[in-house]
Amino acid sequence: MTFNRARRDTLTGYLFILPGILGFLIFVAYPLLSSVYFSMTKWSGFDKPTYIGLKNFEYMFHTDPTFWSSIRLTITYAIVSVPLGLVFGLLLAMLLNKKLPAIRFFRTLFYLPVVIPVVATATLWMYMYQPQYGLANNILRLFGIEGVDWLSGDKMALLSLTLIYLWGVGSNMIIFLSGLQSVPADVYEAADIDGASGWLKFSRITLPLLTPILFLQLITGLITAFQTFVQPSILAGDPASPNMSLNLLNLSIYSNAFRGYEFGYAIAQVWILFFIILIFTIIAFGLSKRFVYYENEMK
Amino acid sequence: MNAQTKAAIVPSKEWQVRPTKGILRLAALLVLSVAMIYPILWMITIALSSNSGMFKVPPEWFPREFHFRNFIDGADTIHFLRVFSNSLIITGLITLGQTVSSLLIGYGISRIQFPGRRMWFFAFLGSMMLPQIVSLIPVFYIFAKLGLYNTWWPLILTAYFGNPFFIFLSRQFLSSIPFAFDEAAKIEGASHLQILTRIIVPISMPLVATMVILAFQASWNEYLLPLIYLRDADLWPLSMAIAAFSSQYGNTWNLFMAANLLYMLPVLLLFFFSQKYFMQGLGSLNSAGIK
Numbered sequence: 001m002t003f004n005r006a007r008r009d010t011l012t013g014y015l016f017i018l019p020g021i022l023g024f025l026i027f028v029a030y031p032l033l034s035s036v037y038f039s040m041t042k043w044s045g046f047d048k049p050t051y052i053g054l055k056n057f058e059y060m061f062h063t064d065p066t067f068w069s070s071i072r073l074t075i076t077y078a079i080v081s082v083p084l085g086l087v088f089g090l091l092l093a094m095l096l097n098k099k100l101p102a103i104r105f106f107r108t109l110f111y112l113p114v115v116i117p118v119v120a121t122a123t124l125w126m127y128m129y130q131p132q133y134g135l136a137n138n139i140l141r142l143f144g145i146e147g148v149d150w151l152s153g154d155k156m157a158l159l160s161l162t163l164i165y166l167w168g169v170g171s172n173m174i175i176f177l178s179g180l181q182s183v184p185a186d187v188y189e190a191a192d193i194d195g196a197s198g199w200l201k202f203s204r205i206t207l208p209l210l211t212p213i214l215f216l217q218l219i220t221g222l223i224t225a226f227q228t229f230v231q232p233s234i235l236a237g238d239p240a241s242p243n244m245s246l247n248l249l250n251l252s253i254y255s256n257a258f259r260g261y262e263f264g265y266a267i268a269q270v271w272i273l274f275f276i277i278l279i280f281t282i283i284a285f286g287l288s289k290r291f292v293y294y295e296n297e298m299k
Numbered sequence: 300m301n302a303q304t305k306a307a308i309v310p311s312k313e314w315q316v317r318p319t320k321g322i323l324r325l326a327a328l329l330v331l332s333v334a335m336i337y338p339i340l341w342m343i344t345i346a347l348s349s350n351s352g353m354f355k356v357p358p359e360w361f362p363r364e365f366h367f368r369n370f371i372d373g374a375d376t377i378h379f380l381r382v383f384s385n386s387l388i389i390t391g392l393i394t395l396g397q398t399v400s401s402l403l404i405g406y407g408i409s410r411i412q413f414p415g416r417r418m419w420f421f422a423f424l425g426s427m428m429l430p431q432i433v434s435l436i437p438v439f440y441i442f443a444k445l446g447l448y449n450t451w452w453p454l455i456l457t458a459y460f461g462n463p464f465f466i467f468l469s470r471q472f473l474s475s476i477p478f479a480f481d482e483a484a485k486i487e488g489a490s491h492l493q494i495l496t497r498i499i500v501p502i503s504m505p506l507v508a509t510m511v512i513l514a515f516q517a518s519w520n521e522y523l524l525p526l527i528y529l530r531d532a533d534l535w536p537l538s539m540a541i542a543a544f545s546s547q548y549g550n551t552w553n554l555f556m557a558a559n560l561l562y563m564l565p566v567l568l569l570f571f572f573s574q575k576y577f578m579q580g581l582g583s584l585n586s587a588g589i590k
Contacts, residue, residue: 016407023460031437115570117520124544
């Protein structure tokens with residue numbers, strides 16, 4: 001009787017999670033395994049893949065004129081924008097973590113840009129960056145600065161992408177805010193009694209207690225930033241004449257696969273991107289061992 | 300001393316105790332929020348201006364003219380009715396698929412005892428870490444082989460195999476429901492599917508709402524997948540139509556901004572009416588929710 005029930009439960013259980021298992025096999029396991037092989041082929045996506053060994057990687061490292069610049073751009077973008085987002089997100093959260101009149105209104109306002117569809121945001125910024133009539137230069141003109149070209153040159157393009165990223169700082173802010181609200185008030189009160197200054201309270205209480213979510217956001221932020229696609233692809237406009245200053249690795253993968261029909265080569269690039277993400281994740285985990293404070297460990 | 304008595308002794312409204320600090324804080328917030336929100340105001344200003352009003356020197360900083368007709372013309376330019384209903388159908392089917400499949404999987408993992416459930420849970424959880432780009436091209440290959448290129452199927456079908464994040468959310472939420480409910484229903488002879496639909500779902504409405512809202516938002520915003528799968532403009536969702544309109548640039552900024560505002564409107568409305576659920580989804584990343 002019980003034996004039958006256990007068997008029935010096993011069957012029912014697997015039936016319930018069957019969609020997940022199939023999804024895992026088709027959309028995770030198969031792509032991972034097959035792309036090891038695909039990365040070593042010449043393949044247009046329509047013909048049969050031909051095995052060519054490591055030629056894709058050789059071409060990538062030695063010949064492809066765009067590869068190293070797009071690697072540099074991708075890494076710079078990620079390590080500039082993500083930490084800035086964390087810093088501003090935390091500052092904003094601390095500013096908003098007080099009982100003030102209309103504080104809910106402000107929280108909503110700062111979160112608003114996060115809700116807007118990314119295509120709507122990217123297109124809006126593309127118009128804002130337009131040199132003649134765009135908002136960005138309209139504002140600079142008030143200060144007597146004329147004719148800035150926001151999208152040409154590596155430094156300007158990086159700045160422009162980072163500004164768009166920071167417009168969405170509300171997503172960091174809201175997570176920090178929930179973290180700040182879970183810090184027990186008596187810790188601060190004890191510090192007040194001991195006469196601790198504002199800075200001391202921040203550096204010795206707030207920051208250590210926030211390190212777990214700081215770390216979580218660092219990891220998810222990096223993974224997302226390394227895969228940035230929509231903003232640069234829309235800012236670059238015409239895919240036929242790529243703007244090299246905006247050519248993040250994901251963009252280059254997209255155009256090699258779906259514009260140039262070099263699927264094998266694009267998948268080889270995917271592995272490089274995956275590898276970079278992995279390395280940065282490992283570095284972040286390494287840092288976390290030294291800096292992240294988990295409350296339970298102390299008990 | 301518990302938190303409540305403490306709150307009674309220490310005034311929590313700091314700004315009433317130290318008003319200058321509070322006012323400074325408010326002033327800083329005010330300045331920052333103007334900077335944050337101004338791009339949207341600029342967008343509205345352009346969307347409402349006439350063909351000559353957009354390019355005035357010096358520029359208009361606030362709406363002075365109100366050409367509401369731009370919204371109709373902008374909508375016409377992108378064939379709004381068609382792309383809007385495309386978006387609605389695709390988004391609706393994706394939302395349904397992700398919510399239902401993730402609930403089923405979450406229920407299986409959290410409320411049925413069977414060997415291997417922990418392993419699969421961690422497999423699903425781990426797949427959240429896998430960059431989307433890794434699966435993009437091999438999966439494209441599968442759908443192309445099946446003859447589904449240039450159809451909505453690749454966008455929709457994938458939703459019916461569960462969403463890792465939603466599986467995680469469901470498992471967390473469903474684990475917190477007492478098992479006594481299930482046991483009582485089992486004695487009455489109810490099957491697992493009946494327990495899920497009659498008992499668990501009705502008391503899990505906050506979870507369902509969170510998933511529905513997050514799924515709707517994500518698929519309404521989706522751009523990369525339609526871009527690689529949909530060639531014909533007839534099949535495009537709003538995101539594609541807006542991106543295509545923007546790249547024409549031209550001198551109809553007002554029509555573009557009007558169309559773009561129409562694209563944003565549904566998610567903005569959703570956000571204003573269901574802020575709680577947006578915050579809950581995010582709050583679950585941290586153990587505490589937003590108060």
